Amino acid sequence: MTVEQWKILIVLWDQEKLTQQELANRTCKNKVSVVKLIDGLERREMVVRKLDPADRRLKRIVLTEKGRALQTELIALAKLNLKQAARNIDPTDMVVCKDVLRQVIRNMQELVDENPG
Structure with a gap:
């Protein structure tokens, strides 16, 4: 898989x-x-x-x-x-990391949406 x-x-x-x-x-x-x-x-x-x-x-x-x-x-x-x-990552740091990654994904999705095909 x-x-x-x-x-x-x-x-x-x-x-x-x-x-x-x-x-x-x-x-x-x-x-x-x-x-x-x-x-x-x-x-x-x-x-x-x-x-x-x-x-x-x-x-x-x-x-x-x-x-x-x-x-x-x-x-x-x-x-x-x-x-x-x-493991061994402060929960607060993990929240920040996830927030940043979500924004990166939104940014990339906007790019895809602007340039379909």
């Missing part, structure tokens, strides 16, 4: 049946990259592509049972990793 595939799963755990373009938008990636990530997840039997009944040109990405089952395990692992990463 790559970090990039993990990001796709996180979005799908929150809301399934998104299109590849919707996944690209939510993960701030281009559609070509998302298609390759979905291909990998599909090979690992974690997701399937299903035709949209209202618009057969669209494919919706749906979690398999295997993909859903990974949620508990991977989130527990992520929490363990975060705990390790924050």
Whole structure:
């Protein structure tokens, strides 16, 4: 499981049946990259592509049972990793760090929004 595939799963755990373009938008990636990530997840039997009944040109990405089952395990692992990463860091410093990183993400998202495609 790559970090990039993990990001796709996180979005799908929150809301399934998104299109590849919707996944690209939510993960701030281009559609070509998302298609390759979905291909990998599909090979690992974690997701399937299903035709949209209202618009057969669209494919919706749906979690398999295997993909859903990974949620508990991977989130527990992520929490363990975060705990390790924050070890020996003052909680106040961590709050400042997170605030700064959130602003960096907002700044980058503005750039993406201003220059779509």
